[in-house]
Amino acid sequence: MHVPPVNRAGPLAAYRALLAAGALTADDSQGFAAERLQDLWTKLRGYDPPLRAPAFSLSRLLRLRPTEGAPEDHAGGLYLVGEVGRGKSMLMDLFFQHADVVRKRRIHFHAFMQEVHARIHAWKAANPDGADPIPPLADSIALEAALLCFDEFQVNDITDALLLGRLFTLLFDRGVVVVATSNTLPDNLFRGRPGRDAFLPFIALLKQRLDVLVLDGATDYRRRRLGGLQAWHVPANASAERALDAAFTAFANGAAAGPRTLRVMGRRFAVPLAAGCVARFDFAALCGQPLGPGDYLALATHFEALVLDGVPRLSPDNFDEARRFMTLIDALYEHRVKLVASADAAPDALYRSGEGAQAFERTSSRLAEMQSRKYLELAHLT
Numbered sequence: 001m002h003v004p005p006v007n008r009a010g011p012l013a014a015y016r017a018l019l020a021a022g023a024l025t026a027d028d029s030q031g032f033a034a035e036r037l038q039d040l041w042t043k044l045r046g047y048d049p050p051l052r053a054p055a056f057s058l059s060r061l062l063r064l065r066p067t068e069g070a071p072e073d074h075a076g077g078l079y080l081v082g083e084v085g086r087g088k089s090m091l092m093d094l095f096f097q098h099a100d101v102v103r104k105r106r107i108h109f110h111a112f113m114q115e116v117h118a119r120i121h122a123w124k125a126a127n128p129d130g131a132d133p134i135p136p137l138a139d140s141i142a143l144e145a146a147l148l149c150f151d152e153f154q155v156n157d158i159t160d161a162l163l164l165g166r167l168f169t170l171l172f173d174r175g176v177v178v179v180a181t182s183n184t185l186p187d188n189l190f191r192g193r194p195g196r197d198a199f200l201p202f203i204a205l206l207k208q209r210l211d212v213l214v215l216d217g218a219t220d221y222r223r224r225r226l227g228g229l230q231a232w233h234v235p236a237n238a239s240a241e242r243a244l245d246a247a248f249t250a251f252a253n254g255a256a257a258g259p260r261t262l263r264v265m266g267r268r269f270a271v272p273l274a275a276g277c278v279a280r281f282d283f284a285a286l287c288g289q290p291l292g293p294g295d296y297l298a299l300a301t302h303f304e305a306l307v308l309d310g311v312p313r314l315s316p317d318n319f320d321e322a323r324r325f326m327t328l329i330d331a332l333y334e335h336r337v338k339l340v341a342s343a344d345a346a347p348d349a350l351y352r353s354g355e356g357a358q359a360f361e362r363t364s365s366r367l368a369e370m371q372s373r374k375y376l377e378l379a380h381l382t
Contacts, residue, residue, distance in 0.1 A: 015034040034091060080213055082216060099147055107151070120137060142175065152330055161196070161198065168206075186203050231338070231340045231370065233341065279302075280308075308340070316354040322356055
């Protein structure tokens with residue numbers, strides 16, 4: 001979808017221009033969300049919290065800090081929630097594109113949390129005296145962006161859950177405005193997980209500082225854009241393996257194939273087979289091992305294409321593998337990585353029932369879009 005250049009009319013005018021051009025179909029839920037984003041855009045025009053130098057250590061003089069306290073005439077931001085394919089990310093991207101804020105950033109939430117952990121690790125290494133890393137972390141994030149736009153806000157890790165309350169309290173205190181998309185209502189974040197009681201204050205903070213807006217349109221627009229290219233091969237038999245071999249060779253474009261090693265937060269992540277811009281894994285090696293978002297993010301940013309062998313049917317019986325697979329697909333999708341895979345079932349039939357099946361709907365929808373010609377023509381994002 002072509003996004004019109006930044007203009008002074010804001011995201012609502014851009015949304016209406018896309019409707020008029022036939023690039024979008026009229027949708028009452030999207031239209032209302034565009035109006036709410038327009039309201040926030042108006043309040044944020046020229047928003048640039050003043051910066052001040054910290055009162056400590058002349059060696060840190062260049063580390064300016066935002067003056068605490070956001071203007072009282074706007075909320076802390078907006079939380080767009082709805083089922084898969086309802087246009088949340090499209091609307092947030094229109095808002096971000098047109099936001100008249102000098103310091104702004106749009107990032108997938110998985111990637112943001114990986115950066116947070118990397119910065120905390122670096123801070124502790126540089127400050128072995130045990131100084132608290134969270135306030136300086138909030139300072140640096142607020143310096144970089146007065147507006148943070150998060151795609152696919154979700155919390156699956158207890159370490160993240162315990163960290164978020166303190167970090168976001170400080171970010172809001174420093175005037176950072178947040179716009180986020182999610183498939184999960186704030187009250188349902190981290191539901192049913194051990195330690196959730198410690199996460200409840202953060203949920204309360206989100207509901208206090210962000211306006212929650214539900215997109216309840218009935219159409220999954222992502223599925224409507226499917227193309228006819230075969231990138232998903234069922235069943236995972238010898239014929240599928242030959243097709244995957246051919247795809248790997250095509251993506252490699254003559255480059256020599258062999259193992260490769262990536263570095264993820266100071267440790268080694270082994271890629272069993274890679275050539276040029278493409279990597280190849282068996283499902284068991286990529287999702288049956290204790291890998292996390294950081295590993296999948298490294299894979300997504302280093303390679304333009306992934307060939308994946310033998311995706312099995314998923315269920316509560318192998319939920320750890322399913323959860324890792326969902327995280328993997330999020331990372332690949334966000335960075336527009338091309339995926340060619342063999343599997344025991346089509347995306348819609350991979351995870352049919354039981355706990356986790358509803359959460360997998362987003363993944364199956366994304367897998368469907370990732371087979372489309374339009375997706376396959378997108379440029380890789382590093």
